[in-house]
Amino acid sequence: MSQPDMIKELLLAQDQDGKLSEKQVKILEAAVEIFSEKGYAATSTSEIAKKAGVAEGTIFRHYKTKKDLLMSIVTPTLTKVLAPFMARDFVKKVFENDHNSFEDFIRLLIKNRYEFAKKNLPIIKIFLQEIAFHEEIREQYKAIFNEQVKKKFFAIIEHFQEKGEITDLPPTTVIRLSITTVIGHLFTRFIVLPNQDWDDEAEIERTIEYIMKGLRKDER
Template identity: 55%
Template sequence: MSNQDFMMDTFFEDEEGLTEKQKKIILAAIESFSEKGYAATSTSEIAKKAGVAEGTIFRHYKTKKDLLLSMITPMMGKFIAPFVIKDINKVLDHRFEHYEDFLRAMIENRIEFLKKNLPLFKIIIQEIPFHPELKAQFKEHIGNKVFERVSEMFKHYQDKGQIIELPSKSIIRLAASTIFGFLISRYIIFPEADWDDEAEMERTIQFIMHGLTPKDEFIPGSETE
């Protein structure tokens, strides 16, 4: 199944009120916004790609911004959020013995998610900084639901003495920024680079591990002569 077929099956599930033209408009907008960005995409381009008249877009959506929000709302509400929560739970519900194993499973999990949903993910990453409404939706659908579960997981490894005592918010920020920095670079900013995915994943894990290892824990290569 192609990425577009996957998006159609999932995005339009239970959306019986949408006409075939609306579906074509939304798919064309997803493709265009992910490739060029929201600001650089015109409604005339979307109409041409969808095979409809530009006026057809404005009969359904008052502005281009309304079209973007009409895509993001169901995307967050019933596509991105359920899949993100479900996929993360696959990792969080398995109590890995070591924090390093948890990190590896989490990164592998996110890579699989990105490969299947890259166009939609790109739109979220590109547009969230410029639209307060999208920030609020992301926080509501994903941030709050995931934070509690991840905080619980970090507390588990702190109790085992595998990571240092820091506030959960700080640990999540440090670990998430490192992991998503790798994923965004790999799949969005520099996808054409000659990546050694396994090596980069291990480097990411080791960077996080060394930064969160208790001071009295031995780190290979840290000894001085």
């Protein structure tokens, strides 16, 4: 089975702590595929075992519970795959560019996250579907965001506030409004209505317009 780039990265990340057996690789591949299609709660370990071509007991020899199996996918994705990506690529491309306007920054942010989600959809679907239900995932994500992104995001907001381009709301509020809108767009696009006849370019521009109307400084 051809694996998306992130699944390959995930398996490499897992192997840093010791070589995975062939059966473990098959279990992880099957779990990623079924979790992304059906969600964690609706997936049984028997389904994963059948898809992986192993006995159900084999799963429990490697992972004590279904939750352990989920975390074995999400944890290295966040700490060993997403975190380095955010540090090397995401932050460099999005936060360390010289943006002519806050609108240009938001456009680059949305398009970057859209391409990333599209390229790595199975893992991203699991992350977006499960983050609301698992405190461990939320805490790991918050730690990565605070370490890698928060200060640079604050600096960009304050820069365009000083230029008078966006409203003088607290930077944490601007971040909340911007990120929830971007994540909401991606969640709807790839999870809620993935089969909708999307005009992605037009929808991205509408999302940008929505954010900017809320944040643009009142000239009155």
